Amino acid sequence: MEPIEHIEQAQKIWWQFTQSGKAFGDLTEDDFDLNGLNLTEIKAHIQQYGRLLVDAHSDATGKDTILSATDTGCFYCLQLFKGQSGVDEQSLSYRYPLCDNCGVDGLVSLDFLPTDTDVREAFVKDMEDIWFESAQHGAGQLERQYSVERIRQYNA
């Protein structure tokens, strides 16, 4: 996982994107409350951040990454952890170690993010939105523009 530049701005744009209720292709500059960015730049942030949310799931949740992480977070219960304190010791041999707080395999390494707590909390929440919320709320939720399917599509 590579760090991305301007992640706080990307998170703000992502939030406005999800609030707009629009499909990626239907967005206009008026959907965003930002200074000095045109739609092309806004969309580039959405794509970059969307890709990060998808890649974090495949790259940063595995055993090797979790057990060598300086910090982790759980995108199911939204807790942030120092060191290995979030890992359920019973699950150390699992491919995807379980969260010590909630027992779900929602741990992700946060080492590729800035240490700023706000950024990290927003990141695990955004991951919860696309990986758990859409699954829990059925087909209607899957239609939402930030569903995993759509993110893959516009990153293709």
Ligand SMILES: [Zn+2]
């Ligand atoms: Zn958890």
